[in-house]
Amino acid sequence: MSTNAATTPTTPLADLDLFADLSRSELRAVQRLMTPVRVRAGRNLTNEGEAGREFMVIVDGTATVRRRGRVVATLGAGDFIGELSMLAGVPRTATVTADTDLAVEALNRREFATLLDENPRLARKVMISAIRRLHSVDHGPAD
Numbered sequence: 001m002s003t004n005a006a007t008t009p010t011t012p013l014a015d016l017d018l019f020a021d022l023s024r025s026e027l028r029a030v031q032r033l034m035t036p037v038r039v040r041a042g043r044n045l046t047n048e049g050e051a052g053r054e055f056m057v058i059v060d061g062t063a064t065v066r067r068r069g070r071v072v073a074t075l076g077a078g079d080f081i082g083e084l085s086m087l088a089g090v091p092r093t094a095t096v097t098a099d100t101d102l103a104v105e106a107l108n109r110r111e112f113a114t115l116l117d118e119n120p121r122l123a124r125k126v127m128i129s130a131i132r133r134l135h136s137v138d139h140g141p142a143d
Contacts, residue, residue, distance in 0.1 A: 013027060013030060013031060013034070013057070013059070013105065014027050016057065016059070016077065016078040017078050018057060018078060018080060018122065018125055018126075019122065021121040021122070021125075022119060022121065022122060026118075026119055026122075029118060029119075030115060030119070030122075033107055033111045033114060033115055034057075034105040034106065034107055034111075035105065035106045035107070036059075036103065036104075036105055036106075037056075037103075037104050037105070037106050038101065038102070038103060038104075039061075039098045039101070039102040039104060040098065040101055041098050041099060041100050041101050041102075042097065042098060043097070043098050044095055044096065044097050044098075045063060045081060045096040045097070045098060045102075045104070046081060046082065046085075046092045046094065046095060046096045047092060047095050048066070048067065048068070048091075048092055048093065048094050048095045049091050049092060050091060050092050051085070051091060051092075052082050052084075052085020052086060052090075052091070052092050053085075053108060053109060054082055054086075054106045054107065054108055054109075055080065055081075055082040055083055055086045055106070055107045055112040056080060056081050056082050056104045056105065056106045056107075057078070057079075057080045057104060057105045057106075058075055058076060058077055058078065058079050058080065058081075058102060058103075058104055059077060059102075059103040059104060059105055060077055060102065060103040061076070061077070061098065061099070061100040061101055061102035061103060062074060062075065062076045062098075062099040062100050062102075063075045063076075063079075063081075063096050063097060063098050063099055063102060064096070064097050064099055065081075065094045065095070065096050066094060066095045066096075066097070067093065067094045067095075072094065072136075074099070075096070080126075080129070081094075081096050082112075083112075083126050083129060083130045083133075084130050084133065084134070086109055086112045086113075087126070087127070087130055093133070
């Protein structure tokens with residue numbers, strides 16, 4: 001992932017659904033772990049089949065998700081990627097490309113594990129999302 005240091009994101013983490021159930025102190029703890037990153041339009045955030053090293057939350061902008069070259073989703077503020085690689089240690093299941101310049105908040109594997117260990121409600125949301133994504137891969141529309 002080619003990135004530049006980000007300026008302050010336009011959407012606070014507290015406004016994103018993923019973090020909606022966290023207390024103010026939990027939100028502060030999450031924010032301390034996260035690294036703001038800018039990704040230029042056209043750059044890949046992830047590459048299908050490669051090892052995953054980051055979990056990312058899109059704070060501003062849009063990105064396209066492709067599996068085996070086929071568009072399967074468009075992501076925007078509040079969506080997150082990388083949880084499957086972080087949870088299971090498996091290669092990336094999709095390529096995600098920035099459609100616009102993006103502001104993301106990123107966590108490495110250790111920070112991601114700390115975040116989930118310290119925030120059970122957040123961990124549950126991430127786990128449910130991972131299961132839904134796996135289900136959609138297995139039961140999505142036929143090619």
